[in-house]
Amino acid sequence: MPFEFNQRNLILCEGSHDRAFFRALLSHLGLTKFQTTSPDEVLGARGGNTQWGRTLAAIIGTRKFETLDGLIIVVDNDDNPKQAVLSAQRAIITSPVFAGPPKRKIRRPQRTMFSTKGPPKVAIVPMPAVGQPGALESLCIQAAQTVVPATVIGCADQFIRCNGIDQWTTSKQAKVKMRAIIAASHKRNPEMTLSKLWEQRPDLVPVADPVFADIAAFLRAF
Protein backbone atom coordinates (compact mmCIF):
# COMPACT_ATOMS: atom_id res chain seq x y z
CA MET A 1 0.00 0.00 0.00
CA PRO A 2 1.41 3.42 -0.88
CA PHE A 3 2.08 5.78 1.99
CA GLU A 4 -0.52 8.53 2.30
CA PHE A 5 -1.80 10.91 4.92
CA ASN A 6 -4.91 9.87 6.78
CA GLN A 7 -4.48 11.96 9.94
CA ARG A 8 -3.52 15.54 10.75
CA ASN A 9 -0.42 14.55 12.77
CA LEU A 10 2.38 12.24 11.78
CA ILE A 11 4.81 10.41 14.04
CA LEU A 12 7.90 9.47 12.10
CA CYS A 13 9.82 6.66 13.78
CA GLU A 14 13.01 4.87 12.84
CA GLY A 15 11.41 1.47 12.27
CA SER A 16 8.54 -0.91 12.77
CA HIS A 17 9.17 -1.48 16.52
CA ASP A 18 8.80 2.17 17.45
CA ARG A 19 5.82 2.43 15.10
CA ALA A 20 4.07 -0.46 16.85
CA PHE A 21 4.80 1.05 20.26
CA PHE A 22 3.39 4.45 19.31
CA ARG A 23 0.29 2.90 17.75
CA ALA A 24 -0.37 1.04 21.02
CA LEU A 25 0.32 4.12 23.14
CA LEU A 26 -1.91 6.36 21.00
CA SER A 27 -4.69 3.81 21.19
CA HIS A 28 -4.32 3.60 24.98
CA LEU A 29 -4.41 7.39 25.24
CA GLY A 30 -7.39 7.65 22.89
CA LEU A 31 -5.47 10.02 20.59
CA THR A 32 -6.95 9.47 17.15
CA LYS A 33 -5.53 12.33 15.13
CA PHE A 34 -2.10 10.75 14.76
CA GLN A 35 -0.67 8.29 12.29
CA THR A 36 2.70 6.62 12.47
CA THR A 37 5.22 5.81 9.82
CA SER A 38 8.91 5.11 9.29
CA PRO A 39 11.45 5.32 6.46
CA ASP A 40 10.90 1.69 5.48
CA GLU A 41 7.21 2.40 4.99
CA VAL A 42 7.68 5.70 3.13
CA LEU A 43 10.71 4.81 1.03
CA GLY A 44 10.41 1.05 0.91
CA ALA A 45 14.01 0.93 2.05
CA ARG A 46 15.58 0.14 5.39
CA GLY A 47 17.93 2.58 6.96
CA GLY A 48 16.25 4.23 9.96
CA ASN A 49 17.99 7.43 10.91
CA THR A 50 20.27 7.43 7.85
CA GLN A 51 17.15 8.00 5.74
CA TRP A 52 15.66 11.02 7.57
CA GLY A 53 16.48 13.39 4.71
CA ARG A 54 14.94 11.34 1.91
CA THR A 55 12.01 10.38 4.10
CA LEU A 56 11.17 13.99 4.89
CA ALA A 57 11.48 14.91 1.21
CA ALA A 58 9.16 12.04 0.27
CA ILE A 59 6.68 13.09 2.95
CA ILE A 60 6.64 16.61 1.53
CA GLY A 61 6.03 15.13 -1.93
CA THR A 62 3.13 12.99 -0.74
CA ARG A 63 -0.44 13.98 -1.58
CA LYS A 64 -2.20 16.07 1.10
CA PHE A 65 1.02 17.20 2.78
CA GLU A 66 -0.65 20.60 3.02
CA THR A 67 -3.19 19.11 5.44
CA LEU A 68 -0.52 18.07 7.95
CA ASP A 69 -0.75 19.97 11.24
CA GLY A 70 2.07 18.33 13.15
CA LEU A 71 5.14 16.16 12.71
CA ILE A 72 6.96 14.31 15.49
CA ILE A 73 10.28 12.69 14.70
CA VAL A 74 11.20 9.92 17.14
CA VAL A 75 14.92 9.32 17.28
CA ASP A 76 16.74 6.45 18.97
CA ASN A 77 19.54 8.01 20.98
CA ASP A 78 21.64 4.84 20.75
CA ASP A 79 25.05 5.69 22.21
CA ASN A 80 25.24 9.28 21.09
CA PRO A 81 22.09 11.20 22.06
CA LYS A 82 23.48 14.49 20.76
CA GLN A 83 24.37 13.04 17.37
CA ALA A 84 21.00 11.32 17.04
CA VAL A 85 19.14 14.60 17.50
CA LEU A 86 21.58 16.48 15.27
CA SER A 87 21.03 14.08 12.41
CA ALA A 88 17.26 14.66 12.57
CA GLN A 89 17.77 18.43 12.81
CA ARG A 90 20.11 18.39 9.83
CA ALA A 91 17.55 16.50 7.76
CA ILE A 92 14.92 19.08 8.68
CA ILE A 93 17.15 21.99 7.67
CA THR A 94 17.91 20.50 4.26
CA SER A 95 14.38 19.28 3.59
CA PRO A 96 12.71 20.70 0.44
CA VAL A 97 10.25 23.55 0.54
CA PHE A 98 6.67 22.55 -0.27
CA ALA A 99 5.82 24.92 -3.11
CA GLY A 100 2.16 25.02 -2.19
CA PRO A 101 0.22 27.24 -2.15
CA PRO A 102 0.62 27.82 0.70
CA LYS A 103 4.38 27.54 0.69
CA ARG A 104 5.61 25.52 3.63
CA LYS A 105 8.96 24.67 5.15
CA ILE A 106 9.44 22.16 7.93
CA ARG A 107 10.97 24.14 10.79
CA ARG A 108 13.76 22.84 12.97
CA PRO A 109 12.98 22.57 16.68
CA GLN A 110 15.78 24.12 18.71
CA ARG A 111 15.59 21.44 21.37
CA THR A 112 13.98 18.06 21.93
CA MET A 113 10.47 17.59 23.37
CA PHE A 114 9.60 21.05 22.09
CA SER A 115 7.22 22.00 19.27
CA THR A 116 7.94 24.63 16.68
CA LYS A 117 5.17 26.81 15.37
CA GLY A 118 3.21 25.30 12.54
CA PRO A 119 1.76 24.25 10.38
CA PRO A 120 3.18 21.77 10.51
CA LYS A 121 4.48 22.12 14.05
CA VAL A 122 7.53 19.94 14.45
CA ALA A 123 9.05 18.15 17.44
CA ILE A 124 11.87 15.71 18.05
CA VAL A 125 11.26 13.04 20.68
CA PRO A 126 14.41 11.18 21.74
CA MET A 127 14.24 7.59 22.98
CA PRO A 128 14.60 6.53 25.74
CA ALA A 129 14.72 10.12 27.08
CA VAL A 130 16.47 13.43 26.58
CA GLY A 131 20.24 12.97 26.78
CA GLN A 132 20.11 9.28 27.77
CA PRO A 133 21.76 6.58 25.66
CA GLY A 134 19.55 3.69 24.60
CA ALA A 135 16.43 3.10 22.57
CA LEU A 136 12.75 2.22 22.92
CA GLU A 137 13.77 -1.17 24.30
CA SER A 138 15.42 0.53 27.28
CA LEU A 139 12.00 1.80 28.34
CA CYS A 140 10.24 -1.44 27.42
CA ILE A 141 12.52 -3.42 29.75
CA GLN A 142 11.64 -1.13 32.63
CA ALA A 143 7.94 -1.59 31.93
CA ALA A 144 8.35 -5.37 31.50
CA GLN A 145 10.13 -5.68 34.87
CA THR A 146 6.87 -4.78 36.63
CA VAL A 147 4.92 -7.65 35.05
CA VAL A 148 7.38 -10.37 33.98
CA PRO A 149 8.61 -12.81 36.70
CA ALA A 150 11.88 -11.72 38.29
CA THR A 151 13.46 -15.05 37.31
CA VAL A 152 13.01 -14.22 33.62
CA ILE A 153 14.63 -10.85 34.08
CA GLY A 154 17.46 -12.37 36.12
CA CYS A 155 18.10 -15.06 33.52
CA ALA A 156 18.10 -12.47 30.72
CA ASP A 157 20.70 -10.46 32.65
CA GLN A 158 22.77 -13.62 33.14
CA PHE A 159 22.50 -14.45 29.42
CA ILE A 160 23.90 -11.02 28.64
CA ARG A 161 26.79 -11.42 31.04
CA CYS A 162 27.62 -15.00 29.96
CA ASN A 163 27.86 -14.02 26.31
CA GLY A 164 29.89 -10.87 26.85
CA ILE A 165 26.99 -8.81 25.58
CA ASP A 166 27.51 -6.46 28.52
CA GLN A 167 30.44 -5.15 26.51
CA TRP A 168 28.10 -4.06 23.74
CA THR A 169 26.54 -0.61 23.54
CA THR A 170 23.67 0.26 25.89
CA SER A 171 21.22 0.27 23.04
CA LYS A 172 22.25 -3.14 21.73
CA GLN A 173 22.22 -4.66 25.22
CA ALA A 174 18.67 -3.43 25.67
CA LYS A 175 17.61 -4.93 22.35
CA VAL A 176 19.10 -8.35 23.24
CA LYS A 177 17.57 -8.32 26.70
CA MET A 178 14.14 -7.38 25.37
CA ARG A 179 14.26 -10.19 22.82
CA ALA A 180 15.26 -12.65 25.52
CA ILE A 181 12.37 -11.53 27.74
CA ILE A 182 9.87 -11.83 24.89
CA ALA A 183 11.18 -15.26 23.83
CA ALA A 184 11.05 -16.59 27.38
CA SER A 185 7.57 -15.23 28.00
CA HIS A 186 5.79 -16.17 24.78
CA LYS A 187 5.87 -19.91 24.32
CA ARG A 188 3.47 -19.90 21.39
CA ASN A 189 5.80 -17.78 19.25
CA PRO A 190 9.20 -17.18 20.90
CA GLU A 191 10.48 -15.41 17.78
CA MET A 192 7.85 -12.68 18.05
CA THR A 193 9.38 -9.25 17.53
CA LEU A 194 8.59 -6.01 19.30
CA SER A 195 6.60 -4.88 16.28
CA LYS A 196 4.01 -7.63 16.96
CA LEU A 197 4.19 -7.50 20.75
CA TRP A 198 1.36 -5.03 21.34
CA GLU A 199 -0.90 -6.98 18.98
CA GLN A 200 -0.18 -10.41 20.49
CA ARG A 201 1.06 -9.88 24.07
CA PRO A 202 0.38 -6.29 25.16
CA ASP A 203 0.55 -7.47 28.78
CA LEU A 204 4.33 -8.02 28.53
CA VAL A 205 5.05 -4.29 28.08
CA PRO A 206 2.07 -2.32 29.35
CA VAL A 207 1.97 1.06 27.64
CA ALA A 208 0.21 2.45 30.73
CA ASP A 209 3.43 2.00 32.70
CA PRO A 210 4.73 5.23 34.30
CA VAL A 211 8.00 4.85 32.37
CA PHE A 212 6.10 6.08 29.29
CA ALA A 213 4.41 8.94 31.14
CA ASP A 214 6.61 11.74 29.73
CA ILE A 215 6.02 10.63 26.16
CA ALA A 216 2.30 10.23 26.81
CA ALA A 217 2.10 13.71 28.30
CA PHE A 218 3.95 15.18 25.34
CA LEU A 219 1.61 13.52 22.85
CA ARG A 220 -1.46 14.70 24.76
CA ALA A 221 -0.17 18.27 24.74
CA PHE A 222 1.05 18.26 21.13
Next chain:
Amino acid sequence: MISSLEIQNFRAFSKLRVSDLCRINIVTGSNAAGKTSLLEALLLGSRAVPIMVPYLNSMRGIPGVTIIGNHAAFQNQDSFYAHWRGIFYDLDLTRKLSIRTIDSEKVTRELKISYSGEIQQNKLFVVNLEIPFVFEQMKNGKVTVRLNVTVNQSNVQAHEVVSTILGPVLAFFPANSTYPETDNVSWFSALSAFNKEHGILEFVQKYFPEIKGLSVLAPAQIQSIWGDVGGRKLPMGLISSGLHKFMTLVLASFVIQNGVIVIDEIENGIHYEKYPILWNVLYELCKLNNNQLFASTHSLECLRAIGPLIERDNKDFCLLRTRIEGEEVKLRQVGGDALGPALSGQSEVR
Protein backbone atom coordinates in the same frame (compact mmCIF):
# COMPACT_ATOMS: atom_id res chain seq x y z
CA MET B 1 9.36 28.59 -21.35
CA ILE B 2 6.21 29.49 -19.50
CA SER B 3 7.23 30.37 -15.97
CA SER B 4 3.83 31.27 -14.56
CA LEU B 5 0.19 30.80 -15.43
CA GLU B 6 -2.83 32.65 -14.13
CA ILE B 7 -6.35 31.54 -14.93
CA GLN B 8 -9.56 33.31 -14.07
CA ASN B 9 -13.06 31.97 -14.68
CA PHE B 10 -12.05 29.25 -17.09
CA ARG B 11 -13.69 25.81 -16.89
CA ALA B 12 -13.06 24.39 -13.40
CA PHE B 13 -11.05 27.35 -12.15
CA SER B 14 -12.45 30.52 -10.66
CA LYS B 15 -8.96 31.73 -9.90
CA LEU B 16 -5.65 29.94 -10.13
CA ARG B 17 -2.06 31.06 -10.12
CA VAL B 18 0.94 28.82 -10.51
CA SER B 19 4.50 30.03 -10.79
CA ASP B 20 7.96 28.48 -10.95
CA LEU B 21 6.85 26.13 -13.70
CA CYS B 22 9.57 23.74 -14.83
CA ARG B 23 10.72 22.18 -18.05
CA ILE B 24 8.74 19.03 -17.25
CA ASN B 25 5.45 19.63 -15.45
CA ILE B 26 3.43 16.60 -14.44
CA VAL B 27 -0.24 17.09 -13.71
CA THR B 28 -2.15 14.74 -11.43
CA GLY B 29 -5.51 14.76 -9.73
CA SER B 30 -8.75 12.85 -9.50
CA ASN B 31 -11.46 12.88 -12.15
CA ALA B 32 -13.16 16.26 -12.50
CA ALA B 33 -10.36 17.90 -10.49
CA GLY B 34 -9.29 20.18 -13.35
CA LYS B 35 -6.33 18.40 -14.95
CA THR B 36 -7.64 18.68 -18.49
CA SER B 37 -8.91 22.21 -17.82
CA LEU B 38 -5.42 23.24 -16.82
CA LEU B 39 -3.96 21.81 -20.02
CA GLU B 40 -6.74 23.35 -22.10
CA ALA B 41 -5.98 26.72 -20.57
CA LEU B 42 -2.45 26.43 -21.91
CA LEU B 43 -3.75 25.60 -25.40
CA LEU B 44 -6.41 28.31 -25.46
CA GLY B 45 -4.01 30.86 -24.01
CA SER B 46 -1.39 30.03 -26.62
CA ARG B 47 -3.47 29.76 -29.81
CA ALA B 48 -5.93 32.36 -28.55
CA VAL B 49 -8.23 32.24 -31.58
CA PRO B 50 -12.04 31.85 -31.38
CA ILE B 51 -12.15 28.50 -33.19
CA MET B 52 -10.39 27.00 -30.18
CA VAL B 53 -13.53 27.31 -28.06
CA PRO B 54 -15.67 24.80 -30.00
CA TYR B 55 -12.49 22.82 -30.70
CA LEU B 56 -11.79 22.35 -26.99
CA ASN B 57 -15.36 21.25 -26.43
CA SER B 58 -15.40 18.85 -29.35
CA MET B 59 -12.20 17.23 -28.02
CA ARG B 60 -14.22 16.48 -24.89
CA GLY B 61 -16.94 14.91 -26.98
CA ILE B 62 -19.46 17.72 -26.53
CA PRO B 63 -21.84 17.48 -29.49
CA GLY B 64 -23.56 20.17 -31.52
CA VAL B 65 -20.70 21.48 -33.64
CA THR B 66 -18.88 20.49 -36.80
CA ILE B 67 -15.41 21.91 -37.23
CA ILE B 68 -13.82 22.06 -40.64
CA GLY B 69 -10.57 23.94 -40.77
CA ASN B 70 -11.18 27.29 -39.11
CA HIS B 71 -14.95 27.10 -39.40
CA ALA B 72 -17.32 25.94 -36.74
CA ALA B 73 -20.88 25.19 -37.75
CA PHE B 74 -23.27 24.72 -34.85
CA GLN B 75 -26.38 22.67 -34.86
CA ASN B 76 -28.36 25.72 -33.83
CA GLN B 77 -27.96 29.03 -32.04
CA ASP B 78 -28.39 27.36 -28.66
CA SER B 79 -25.46 25.05 -29.40
CA PHE B 80 -23.27 28.08 -30.06
CA TYR B 81 -24.14 29.58 -26.69
CA ALA B 82 -23.81 26.24 -24.94
CA HIS B 83 -20.32 25.78 -26.32
CA TRP B 84 -19.19 29.22 -25.33
CA ARG B 85 -20.88 29.04 -21.95
CA GLY B 86 -18.97 25.80 -21.35
CA ILE B 87 -15.61 27.51 -21.15
CA PHE B 88 -16.71 29.92 -18.41
CA TYR B 89 -16.32 28.97 -14.77
CA ASP B 90 -19.61 27.79 -13.36
CA LEU B 91 -21.08 28.29 -16.87
CA ASP B 92 -21.51 31.91 -15.82
CA LEU B 93 -21.28 34.28 -18.78
CA THR B 94 -21.18 37.35 -16.58
CA ARG B 95 -17.67 36.45 -15.42
CA LYS B 96 -14.63 37.68 -17.29
CA LEU B 97 -12.39 34.89 -18.51
CA SER B 98 -8.66 35.41 -18.57
CA ILE B 99 -5.65 33.19 -19.24
CA ARG B 100 -2.33 34.88 -18.62
CA THR B 101 1.17 33.52 -18.93
CA ILE B 102 4.54 35.00 -18.17
CA ASP B 103 7.50 33.40 -19.86
CA SER B 104 11.12 33.15 -18.83
CA GLU B 105 11.87 36.33 -20.87
CA LYS B 106 9.23 38.15 -18.76
CA VAL B 107 6.89 38.47 -21.74
CA THR B 108 3.28 38.57 -20.58
CA ARG B 109 0.60 37.10 -22.81
CA GLU B 110 -3.05 37.25 -21.96
CA LEU B 111 -6.25 36.09 -23.54
CA LYS B 112 -9.43 37.74 -22.34
CA ILE B 113 -12.89 36.56 -23.26
CA SER B 114 -16.03 38.30 -22.11
CA TYR B 115 -19.68 38.15 -22.87
CA SER B 116 -21.04 41.48 -23.98
CA GLY B 117 -24.49 40.71 -25.30
CA GLU B 118 -24.16 43.96 -27.19
CA ILE B 119 -26.61 44.55 -30.01
CA GLN B 120 -25.20 46.29 -33.07
CA GLN B 121 -27.48 47.66 -35.71
CA ASN B 122 -26.49 46.72 -39.21
CA LYS B 123 -27.75 49.69 -41.18
CA LEU B 124 -27.22 48.12 -44.58
CA PHE B 125 -29.42 45.11 -43.97
CA VAL B 126 -31.56 46.78 -41.28
CA VAL B 127 -31.07 43.92 -38.87
CA ASN B 128 -29.87 43.84 -35.31
CA LEU B 129 -26.78 41.75 -34.81
CA GLU B 130 -25.92 40.48 -31.38
CA ILE B 131 -22.21 40.52 -30.51
CA PRO B 132 -22.11 38.02 -27.70
CA PHE B 133 -18.40 37.57 -27.12
CA VAL B 134 -15.34 39.79 -27.17
CA PHE B 135 -12.04 38.04 -27.65
CA GLU B 136 -8.82 39.90 -26.87
CA GLN B 137 -5.19 38.92 -27.29
CA MET B 138 -2.84 41.02 -25.15
CA LYS B 139 0.92 41.15 -25.08
CA ASN B 140 2.77 42.92 -22.27
CA GLY B 141 -0.45 44.58 -21.21
CA LYS B 142 -1.38 45.95 -24.65
CA VAL B 143 -4.28 44.69 -26.73
CA THR B 144 -2.89 43.28 -29.98
CA VAL B 145 -6.02 41.65 -31.37
CA ARG B 146 -9.65 42.39 -30.53
CA LEU B 147 -12.44 40.40 -32.12
CA ASN B 148 -16.18 40.31 -31.87
CA VAL B 149 -17.42 36.77 -32.03
CA THR B 150 -20.96 36.00 -33.04
CA VAL B 151 -22.99 33.38 -34.83
CA ASN B 152 -24.64 34.07 -38.18
CA GLN B 153 -28.03 33.04 -39.48
CA SER B 154 -26.53 29.76 -40.77
CA ASN B 155 -25.32 28.96 -37.24
CA VAL B 156 -21.70 29.41 -38.27
CA GLN B 157 -19.37 31.07 -35.80
CA ALA B 158 -18.37 34.41 -37.28
CA HIS B 159 -15.57 36.84 -36.58
CA GLU B 160 -12.85 38.70 -38.36
CA VAL B 161 -10.02 36.56 -39.59
CA VAL B 162 -7.16 36.34 -37.15
CA SER B 163 -3.96 34.67 -38.15
CA THR B 164 -1.71 35.51 -35.25
CA ILE B 165 -1.40 33.13 -32.37
CA LEU B 166 -0.51 34.56 -29.01
CA GLY B 167 2.17 31.95 -28.55
CA PRO B 168 4.32 30.14 -27.71
CA VAL B 169 4.02 27.37 -30.30
CA LEU B 170 2.13 24.61 -28.59
CA ALA B 171 1.24 21.03 -29.57
CA PHE B 172 -1.70 19.57 -27.72
CA PHE B 173 -2.40 15.86 -27.47
CA PRO B 174 -5.81 15.12 -25.97
CA ALA B 175 -6.58 12.05 -23.88
CA ASN B 176 -9.33 10.51 -25.94
CA SER B 177 -8.53 11.31 -29.54
CA THR B 178 -6.43 9.60 -32.14
CA TYR B 179 -3.57 11.90 -32.94
CA PRO B 180 -4.03 13.30 -36.47
CA GLU B 181 -1.83 11.65 -39.05
CA THR B 182 -1.78 14.85 -41.10
CA ASP B 183 0.40 16.47 -38.45
CA ASN B 184 2.70 13.44 -38.40
CA VAL B 185 3.09 13.49 -42.17
CA SER B 186 3.75 17.21 -42.14
CA TRP B 187 6.32 16.98 -39.34
CA PHE B 188 8.00 13.93 -40.85
CA SER B 189 8.17 15.58 -44.28
CA ALA B 190 9.66 18.73 -42.77
CA LEU B 191 12.43 16.62 -41.26
CA SER B 192 12.84 14.44 -44.32
CA ALA B 193 13.32 17.50 -46.52
CA PHE B 194 16.52 18.15 -44.57
CA ASN B 195 17.49 14.47 -44.35
CA LYS B 196 16.82 14.47 -40.62
CA GLU B 197 14.25 11.68 -40.52
CA HIS B 198 16.87 9.17 -39.34
CA GLY B 199 16.80 10.97 -35.97
CA ILE B 200 13.14 10.04 -35.60
CA LEU B 201 13.90 6.46 -36.53
CA GLU B 202 16.56 6.24 -33.83
CA PHE B 203 14.09 7.36 -31.17
CA VAL B 204 11.34 5.09 -32.51
CA GLN B 205 13.78 2.16 -32.42
CA LYS B 206 14.43 2.81 -28.74
CA TYR B 207 10.76 2.08 -28.20
CA PHE B 208 10.32 -0.62 -30.82
CA PRO B 209 13.63 -1.96 -32.18
CA GLU B 210 11.89 -4.05 -34.86
CA ILE B 211 11.18 -0.91 -36.94
CA LYS B 212 13.91 -0.74 -39.55
CA GLY B 213 12.71 2.30 -41.49
CA LEU B 214 10.06 4.98 -41.73
CA SER B 215 8.52 6.54 -44.83
CA VAL B 216 5.52 8.54 -45.96
CA LEU B 217 3.35 6.53 -48.33
CA ALA B 218 0.00 7.28 -49.92
CA PRO B 219 -1.24 4.04 -51.50
CA ALA B 220 -4.90 5.16 -51.47
CA GLN B 221 -4.04 8.84 -51.97
CA ILE B 222 -4.11 9.30 -48.20
CA GLN B 223 -0.71 9.99 -46.79
CA SER B 224 0.49 8.34 -43.64
CA ILE B 225 3.72 7.17 -42.06
CA TRP B 226 4.62 3.55 -42.64
CA GLY B 227 7.10 1.49 -40.73
CA ASP B 228 9.37 -1.16 -42.18
CA VAL B 229 9.03 -4.27 -40.03
CA GLY B 230 11.23 -7.08 -41.25
CA GLY B 231 11.07 -6.07 -44.90
CA ARG B 232 7.33 -5.44 -44.86
CA LYS B 233 5.89 -1.95 -44.69
CA LEU B 234 2.79 -1.25 -42.64
CA PRO B 235 1.05 1.92 -41.44
CA MET B 236 2.46 2.73 -37.99
CA GLY B 237 -1.01 2.76 -36.44
CA LEU B 238 -1.53 -0.76 -37.72
CA ILE B 239 1.69 -1.99 -36.14
CA SER B 240 0.75 -0.60 -32.73
CA SER B 241 -1.37 2.31 -31.56
CA GLY B 242 1.04 2.79 -28.65
CA LEU B 243 3.94 2.97 -31.07
CA HIS B 244 1.98 5.41 -33.23
CA LYS B 245 1.39 7.61 -30.20
CA PHE B 246 5.03 7.44 -29.23
CA MET B 247 6.12 8.36 -32.76
CA THR B 248 3.71 11.30 -32.82
CA LEU B 249 5.05 12.64 -29.52
CA VAL B 250 8.63 12.20 -30.74
CA LEU B 251 7.87 13.97 -34.02
CA ALA B 252 6.24 16.91 -32.26
CA SER B 253 9.08 17.17 -29.76
CA PHE B 254 11.63 16.90 -32.57
CA VAL B 255 10.12 19.55 -34.83
CA ILE B 256 8.89 22.12 -32.31
CA GLN B 257 11.53 24.36 -30.84
CA ASN B 258 11.18 26.78 -27.92
CA GLY B 259 7.61 25.60 -27.62
CA VAL B 260 5.29 23.67 -25.40
CA ILE B 261 4.18 20.04 -25.67
CA VAL B 262 0.95 19.25 -23.81
CA ILE B 263 -0.13 15.63 -23.36
CA ASP B 264 -3.32 14.70 -21.55
CA GLU B 265 -3.19 11.24 -19.95
CA ILE B 266 0.23 10.40 -21.30
CA GLU B 267 -0.01 6.77 -20.20
CA ASN B 268 -2.94 5.90 -22.48
CA GLY B 269 -2.03 3.14 -24.91
CA ILE B 270 1.53 2.79 -23.64
CA HIS B 271 2.69 -0.49 -22.08
CA TYR B 272 4.10 0.02 -18.58
CA GLU B 273 7.50 -1.36 -19.58
CA LYS B 274 7.78 1.46 -22.11
CA TYR B 275 7.15 4.29 -19.62
CA PRO B 276 10.86 4.81 -18.83
CA ILE B 277 11.71 5.02 -22.55
CA LEU B 278 8.86 7.43 -23.17
CA TRP B 279 9.95 9.77 -20.37
CA ASN B 280 13.63 9.52 -21.26
CA VAL B 281 13.02 10.36 -24.92
CA LEU B 282 10.62 13.21 -24.18
CA TYR B 283 12.96 14.71 -21.60
CA GLU B 284 15.95 14.40 -23.90
CA LEU B 285 14.08 16.09 -26.76
CA CYS B 286 12.66 18.80 -24.53
CA LYS B 287 16.16 19.73 -23.44
CA LEU B 288 17.51 19.48 -26.98
CA ASN B 289 14.88 21.80 -28.46
CA ASN B 290 14.28 23.95 -25.39
CA ASN B 291 10.69 22.76 -25.17
CA GLN B 292 8.51 22.59 -22.12
CA LEU B 293 6.30 19.63 -21.36
CA PHE B 294 2.99 19.47 -19.51
CA ALA B 295 1.70 15.93 -19.14
CA SER B 296 -1.15 14.62 -17.05
CA THR B 297 -1.42 11.09 -15.76
CA HIS B 298 -3.51 8.90 -13.47
CA SER B 299 -0.92 6.15 -13.40
CA LEU B 300 1.41 5.69 -10.45
CA GLU B 301 3.48 3.26 -12.52
CA CYS B 302 3.92 5.94 -15.14
CA LEU B 303 4.94 8.44 -12.48
CA ARG B 304 7.37 6.06 -10.85
CA ALA B 305 9.04 5.56 -14.22
CA ILE B 306 10.05 9.22 -14.27
CA GLY B 307 11.54 9.00 -10.76
CA PRO B 308 15.13 8.24 -11.82
CA LEU B 309 15.15 11.24 -14.19
CA ILE B 310 13.90 13.51 -11.42
CA GLU B 311 16.53 12.22 -9.03
CA ARG B 312 19.17 13.14 -11.62
CA ASP B 313 17.96 16.66 -12.51
CA ASN B 314 15.32 17.56 -9.96
CA LYS B 315 15.23 21.26 -10.88
CA ASP B 316 13.73 20.41 -14.27
CA PHE B 317 10.67 18.71 -12.79
CA CYS B 318 7.62 19.60 -10.80
CA LEU B 319 4.26 18.11 -10.02
CA LEU B 320 1.03 20.07 -10.29
CA ARG B 321 -1.63 18.33 -8.25
CA THR B 322 -5.21 19.44 -8.77
CA ARG B 323 -7.81 18.76 -6.12
CA ILE B 324 -11.37 19.75 -5.36
CA GLU B 325 -11.57 21.53 -2.00
CA GLY B 326 -15.07 22.56 -1.08
CA GLU B 327 -16.48 23.92 -4.30
CA GLU B 328 -13.16 25.13 -5.61
CA VAL B 329 -10.48 23.42 -7.63
CA LYS B 330 -7.11 24.04 -6.00
CA LEU B 331 -3.66 23.30 -7.26
CA ARG B 332 -0.64 22.31 -5.20
CA GLN B 333 2.85 22.30 -6.59
CA VAL B 334 5.63 19.97 -5.53
CA GLY B 335 9.21 20.53 -6.62
CA GLY B 336 11.43 17.81 -8.01
CA ASP B 337 13.47 17.73 -4.79
CA ALA B 338 10.46 16.34 -2.94
CA LEU B 339 8.90 14.52 -5.86
CA GLY B 340 11.97 12.37 -6.63
CA PRO B 341 12.22 10.75 -3.18
CA ALA B 342 8.42 10.40 -3.01
CA LEU B 343 8.34 8.55 -6.32
CA SER B 344 11.34 6.39 -5.55
CA GLY B 345 9.57 5.10 -2.46
CA GLN B 346 6.05 4.11 -1.57
CA SER B 347 4.33 7.48 -1.40
CA GLU B 348 1.02 8.30 -2.99
CA VAL B 349 1.78 11.47 -4.91
CA ARG B 350 -1.21 11.67 -7.26
